[in-house]
Amino acid sequence: MSEHANVLTLCLAGPLQSWGASSRFARRTTERAPTKSGVLGLLAAAQGRDRSADVSDLAQLRFAVRLDQPGTRMRDYQTATHGDTHKSMPISERFYLADAVFVAAVEGDRNLIDALHKAVRAPVYLPFLGRRSCPPSRPLALGVHRSGLWRALETERWQASAWVQRRRIRERRVELEALVDLTVGAERAEGPGDVVRDQPLSFDPRHRRYGTRTVRSHTVVVAHPLGTHRKPFTPPAHDPMSLLED
Template sequence: MLLLAGPLQSWGSSARFARRTTGQAPSKSGVLGLLAAAQGRDRTADPSDLAQLRFGVRVDQRGTRIRDYQTAHRPDTGEAMPVSERFYLADAVFVAGAEGDDDLIGELDRALREPAYLPYLGRRSCPPSRPVALGLRRETTLEAVLRREEWHAAEWYQRRHRNEPEVTLDCFLDAAEGDREVDSVRDLPLSFDPSHRRYALRGVTRRGVAVPNPKADPPDHDPMSALEGD
């Protein structure tokens, strides 16, 4: 399990040229890249063992989509390069999980706690603000874990929903056989090699999970009601 929280995040699966977009939730390729970096894998290493893990992410705090632009000049000629638009999620919090072989999952958890390369949230300019490793969970399925995991939104965000004892959060999971509403996303990594990055399509299903709000106001209670007659 991973906690992905920071001032800025950017998880683009369709970024091209001077326009770098971000999805509404972390991509599978982005999180698997984070895990591979924590292990110290070279970018040219085969990611197929990671790609086979079942992946899911829960949106604990949506964040705000913001746009930035950057300018650059060629170092040799000083010629101005095209303006680059970059999109980010500000103040977002996600819980992500990977499900698979016990040995590989245990190895990934150890790597997150002592990463070979520092983790970042989609781009190197987006460091995490909290520890990424949430540890191992032993429930039967990834979906069960995401349903039982406590709400990791910031306290101020939880207090904003103080009138809701329970909140419903969006989950995006690798589609399983029998899922009816499935979207296709091209973010299943086949190669992280910078000279020839390749991604395949994967099916994604969206579900809502209800979790308790620890900052909810207590229910109204009249201590005299028990003394009143019928």
């Protein structure tokens, strides 16, 4: 078995998520799916890494995200007052994904994957979905797969909400979009992908740096849970704020 056949899968579900890749000034946008920098930042926080810590080992992980429930894009306006002068600051626009559910997957060295799995089950810092105002509504860790990235995306249970699953009850198998890192040499075989700038180089607030990576959209087919078990999906109980209790 390849040392890079180890995959950690995460469920990213919450009332609101926001995954910015090119936000500037008073307009804070969100991508339509979790970014690699956002998910790796979540994992680094779970391990308790300082913002100035080296993240080159995390950056080398192959990343993919499956869009189980794309959600709805929404816009919010926020106002603020300067702490010293008490003057009103410019109104800012904040964009979010409402009622979305994703399955994120990272593939890499077995020891690192196992360490990350342990960290997300008992995180040092409270995890959030892109912004501090967006806590997860379910436990993050889904599991560790030893059979590679594609197999993990194909076998991980469809994580959409119960009402979404009921709307597609006639489908025995469900087609889902997945955004996957292109490996070196894959572009020649599969064709060009989309270049995005969310490859983290440094999370240091004094000098945040991001590189580019190439991703490609694929269709992943998974079994419909209600089509096989005829039992409504019930998300596990989860209180993210319990981590703050003694």
